[in-house]
Amino acid sequence: MKADAVRGHLDAMLLAVLEPGPLHGYAVITAVQRRSGGVLELRTGTVYPALNRLERLGLLRSRRQPVSDRLRRCYELTEAGRRDLAGARSTWQEFTAAIDAVLGLTASARRVT
């Protein structure tokens, strides 16, 4: 799936892969690709400024810590980030339920038509 299709959902995906614990930038990118089964293609250069922006918004915090013998900038969710992620999940579920209904992918929608 092309990078354009990912735009608009990038923030929520970044927050989601950081939910289990801190990761550095490249690990965040590979986590998104792994979770999507390799379907989602991220232009890796868009991820770093997005992480910077989420940190500025107070949804992430970062610190330098050693990873594989190198000091790396690792990000983790803040409490505000966890609340934002919960909101994004809820919004996404409502959105996909509505689209599913319009596309006739739910049992109730098929009965109506």
Next chain:
Amino acid sequence: MSTARRVDPVEDYLATLTTSLHGPARAKAAMMREVRDGLVDAVEAQTRFGVPRAQAARRAVLDFGAADEIAPSFQRELTIAQTRRTARVAAVTVPVLVVCQLLVHVVARDPDWRLGALAVHLAAVATASGLLAVTALVVTGPLTRLLPTPHRLPSAVAWTASAAAVGMALAAVALGVTSALSTDWPLTAFAGVLAIAAHGVVAASARECRRCVRAGEGN
């Protein structure tokens, strides 16, 4: 003998991106260090699967995205960081302008109307610059999740800080001239030196903020 030298795609890419970005040195250095780490990780990940290093480096750069397409989102973050820095500098140094304005106003009790007019203008510049600086710090700080950062805010902060810097330079000149004619010259001379120092700090920060705004518009 061939003088051609082999260019590392990663280093070449980093150099291009570094040249196109402007902003606070520390923030920019941290950003570029993170980009370098990410590219090195991408190269190492591919070489572990047997991809030759040169090919892995080219692929990592390709996956990262063209520098001119990627730069605007990096520049946006640096511009906001520089805007906050300039606003902080203005918020701290504007009181210097206020003190200078008060001194000019006191000295202007003599019949020279030009010093009185300068005092009024300095007060106006100080008020506008101070209010905008505080607004910028609040909008990009505590309210940043509630309010989108206005598109024109960095430009507004850059130009009002520039105006404050000009005001400080004018105040320094006025206080210098006044010192030569006044019996209270140590006080006015001290305020003049303070105004020159404040001018230097604010002008440098405002100039960098204008460069960030221009880089954002050019990207």
